[in-house]
Amino acid sequence: xxxxxxxxxxxxxxxxxxxxxxxxxxxxxxxxxxxxxxxxxxxxxxxxxxxxxxxxxxxxxxxxxxxxxxxxxxxxxxxxxxxxxxxxxxxxxxxxxxxxxxxxxxxxxxxxxxxxxxxxxxxxxxxxxxxxxxxxxxxxxxxxxxxxxxxxxxxxxxxxxxxxxxxxxxxxxxxxxxxxxxxxxxxxxxxxxxxxxxxxxxxxxxxxxxxxxxxxxxxxxxxxxxxxxxxxxxxxxxxxxxxxxxxxxxxxxxxxxx
Amino acid sequence: xxxxxxxxxxxxxxxxxxxxxxxxxxxxxxxxxxxxxxxxxxxxxxxxxxxxxxxxxxxxxxxxxxxxxxxxxxxxxxxxxxxxxxxxxxxxxxxxxxxxxxxxxxxxxxxxxxxxxxxxxxxxxxxxxxxxxxxxxxxxxxxxxxxxxxxxxxxxxxxxxxxxxxxxxxxxxxxxxxxxxxxxxxxxxxxxxxxxxxxxxxxxxxxxxxxxxxxxxxxxxxxxxxxxxxxxxxxxxxxxxxxxxxxxxxxxxxxxxxxxxxxxxxxxxxxxxxxxxxxxxxxxxxxxxxxxxxxxxxxxxxxxxxx
Numbered sequence: 001x002x003x004x005x006x007x008x009x010x011x012x013x014x015x016x017x018x019x020x021x022x023x024x025x026x027x028x029x030x031x032x033x034x035x036x037x038x039x040x041x042x043x044x045x046x047x048x049x050x051x052x053x054x055x056x057x058x059x060x061x062x063x064x065x066x067x068x069x070x071x072x073x074x075x076x077x078x079x080x081x082x083x084x085x086x087x088x089x090x091x092x093x094x095x096x097x098x099x100x101x102x103x104x105x106x107x108x109x110x111x112x113x114x115x116x117x118x119x120x121x122x123x124x125x126x127x128x129x130x131x132x133x134x135x136x137x138x139x140x141x142x143x144x145x146x147x148x149x150x151x152x153x154x155x156x157x158x159x160x161x162x163x164x165x166x167x168x169x170x171x172x173x174x175x176x177x178x179x180x181x182x183x184x185x186x187x188x189x190x191x192x193x194x195x196x197x198x199x200x201x202x203x204x205x206x207x208x209x210x211x212x213x214x215x216x217x218x219x220x221x222x223x224x225x226x227x228x229x230x231x232x233x234x235x236x237x238x239x240x241x242x243x244x245x246x247x248x249x250x251x252x253x254x255x256x257x258x
Numbered sequence: 259x260x261x262x263x264x265x266x267x268x269x270x271x272x273x274x275x276x277x278x279x280x281x282x283x284x285x286x287x288x289x290x291x292x293x294x295x296x297x298x299x300x301x302x303x304x305x306x307x308x309x310x311x312x313x314x315x316x317x318x319x320x321x322x323x324x325x326x327x328x329x330x331x332x333x334x335x336x337x338x339x340x341x342x343x344x345x346x347x348x349x350x351x352x353x354x355x356x357x358x359x360x361x362x363x364x365x366x367x368x369x370x371x372x373x374x375x376x377x378x379x380x381x382x383x384x385x386x387x388x389x390x391x392x393x394x395x396x397x398x399x400x401x402x403x404x405x406x407x408x409x410x411x412x413x414x415x416x417x418x419x420x421x422x423x424x425x426x427x428x429x430x431x432x433x434x435x436x437x438x439x440x441x442x443x444x445x446x447x448x449x450x451x452x453x454x455x456x457x458x459x460x461x462x463x464x465x466x467x468x469x470x471x472x473x474x475x476x477x478x479x480x481x482x483x484x485x486x487x488x489x490x491x492x493x494x495x496x497x498x499x500x501x502x503x504x505x506x507x508x509x510x511x512x513x514x515x516x517x518x519x520x521x522x523x524x525x526x527x528x529x530x531x532x533x534x535x536x537x538x539x540x541x542x543x544x545x546x547x548x549x550x551x552x553x554x555x556x557x558x559x560x561x562x563x564x565x
Contacts (some may be wrong), residue, residue: 010340013381013511014532026384097353097363121349124380127365128344132353141322141426157430160319162268162346163495171428183483202509205438205476215391218362221374223385232538243555246527248561249543254504254525256447256471258564 001114001174002058005046005081005176006104006134007039010124023095024220026124035072038119040079040187041180045149046117047080048185058082062107064093064100070203077198078190083203084201093256096216097125101133106211109138115156116177120145127180135177143179145168147184165197261288262337264328266347267296267313268302269432276302279341281404286370288339292414293331295324305412309334311419319347319429325354328422332359337394344398352398362390366514368403373490382415382514401495438470440474442498447473447506448523450493451481452516454509454549458486463553464508470557471506478510494519509549512537529553 011017011031016026018191035043043061048058064087072085087103095103108116116138118131119145128144135142136182147167148159151174160168161181190198233249235242248255263279265272276294280302283290291307295316301308303512309331318324329349332340340355344349344366356363369376374387375397442448450469451461461481468475477487479494493500494516505523510516512528512535520526521540527551528541538544 007350013378013383015380017380017383026380051496098356118341120489125386126377126379127363128349129353129356129363130363133357136354138358142354143321145346158347159433160350161496164266164499165492165497167433169433170319171430172426176426182479206292217360217366217390217392218390218395219357220386221389223379224385224387226378226382226385226536226539227358232544234533234538234542234546235546236533239547239551239555242547242552243559244545244546246545246556247559250504250525250527253542256504257560258309 001053001057002112003046003049003057004108004113005039005042005061006116006118006124006130007061007063007072007076008036008042008119009033009063010036010122011063011068013123014221018120019223019225023222024222033068033071035075036119037121038121038123038180038182040115041182041184042119043076043079043081044185044187045180046115047188049151050080051114060085062087062104064089064103064208066090073203074198075190077201078195079188081195082195082201084203086203086205087208087211088205096218097127097129097133098217099134099212101130101137101213102177102214103211104130104134106213107139108134116140118177118179120179120181121249131177131179138177140170140175140177143172144179145181147181148176149178149184152165166171259285259339260335260337261286261290261339261341262331262335263290263292264295264340264342264348264351265292265302266343266345270300270302270313272296272302275345275401277406277410278343278399278401278404280304280410281406282341282399285404286404291335291337291356293328295327297520298416298418301414301416303410304410304414306414308416309419311414317429318424319371320425321350321354321427323423325358326421327419328355330421330555331357334532339394339541340396340399342396344400348398352396359394360391361394361396363396363398364388365398366400368400369396369398370477378514381511383534386520397548398559400514402521409558410522421482424527437491440490442474442476442491442493445474445500445502447471447504448476448493449473449502449504449508450476450478451487451507451508452478452510453480454511455481456550460550461486463550467506467508467553467557467560470560471504473502473504475516476500478516479513507541508553510537511535512539
């Protein structure tokens with residue numbers, strides 16, 4: 001079986017974000033980049049399925065973005081993906097989910113992927129659309145937000161995470177697409193030998209212009225910092241003094257010490 | 259403007275979040291009608307047309323059937339907007355509809371200003387202002403971003419809808435979380451550990467502060483997913499929704515799904531190294547410090563006070 005895993009490279013969310021000069025995205029210089037957290041679960045699941053099925057199972061990891069996204073792809077290769085397809089696009093952040101999904105669908109159509117895994121959303125844009133749109137474009141069934149996956153006789157049984165600790169159990173025959181939620185598995189850390197091995201794996205680059213055949217359905221007009229509510233008190237200083245001040249506040253504002 | 263609202267049902271009951279779509283339509287001054295796959299015996303309080311399909315027939319999770327039913331309604335009505343909750347139901351169905359109609363979908367809307375939809379980005383550290391390029395747009399609303407000012411009221415004019423549809427997904431039922439060791443919804447004080455505590459051994463430091471404040475230990479999702487704290491202590495939309503008198507967030511950045519689970523707390527103290535962490539939006543006091551140093555210091559001082 002051929003498995004496709006779509007990954008995105010995103011900034012570390014602990015970063016201090018600034019607005020870009022164009023005002024429609026965040027400034028991308030001086031950021032630490034990593035694989036989108038949700039996608040790590042997708043890669044791990046693909047590798048576990050390959051371990052289960054063995055044989056001629058092949059995992060392709062795909063990413064759309066500028067050259068730096070190859071770092072995230074190399075991590076996926078070191079985790080156990082077999083080959084990479086980098087869709088070179090310096091302006092991927094200007095594209096909406098529909099365009100990104102169309103680009104991937106254009107690449108994937110006719111390649112007979114039996115299983116496609118994506119993160120349930122990206123940490124930066126957070127639209128949670130690309131996976132579902134891609135499945136629709138490829139006419140595959142899709143189930144979102146999975147926290148459990150098992151495969152038997154060509155049918156996947158997955159657990160969808162719902163609100164309040166509930167899950168829905170869903171059965172889907174492959175080929176199908178699933179979007180992965182945190183907690184689906186425990187993503188492995190690439191070992192040094194596997195990092196070395198990954199360097200030898202195929203990592204092909206395709207030009208986005210050859211794959212983009214649609215126009216955006218929405219556009220980011222503006223990116224902005226949130227309006228500060230300013231109601232909260234911010235305390236900084238020496239630890240002991242901070243603790244005294246918080247005790248004082250709790251005595252005044254709450255009944256904890258009564 | 260005409261808005262088609264999509265209601266949600268679970269285990270035969272209307273979900274209260276459905277009214278957030280009603281509040282959104284009211285805010286926009288849109289003429290609203292509703293669609294849901296649910297229970298005819300538990301309709302929403304809503305004055306307007308309700309297109310209802312029986313969940314007993316189609317299943318509460320059956321995306322292909324739900325999409326086909328929704329498209330059936332769109333053949334009868336020509337709304338300018340289709341509104342869903344940004345929930346496990348909404349984010350699953352909305353992109354399917356947007357693709358079927360080739361229209362824009364805008365996810366997790368928190369506000370509308372000057373015709374632009376405002377959505378969070380980068381763990382809510384940024385706001386993206388989005389314009390649809392299509393006449394019709396499908397939007398999902400962030401949980402809790404829109405609320406009715408009063409109690410929901412009204413009686414819908416129900417039209418049952420039916421279609422025949424083949425489905426490739428089979429909904430095999432629900433799994434309910436096992437009862438855990440604690441019911442946080444009753445706790446008056448909760449001290450929660452987040453990813454910022456760094457290592458599982460440090461959970462004990464946060465539990466120590468919880469004891470000193472006579473409260474219960476809570477946790478954010480990554481801490482529970484990592485197996486450092488058991489699931490019944492998870493605060494957030496996929497865990498417990500809590501409203502203690504005092505909530506202390508230790509090393510919790512404040513992901514939307516966590517904030518939605520604790521923002522009704524009486525008083526919120528957040529301890530975080532990152533001054534810009536979104537938890538600051540709901541904190542009454544944000545202590546900018548290393549939680550591993552500050553929590554023991556606060557616990558020692560609290561323990562020395564007579565309760």
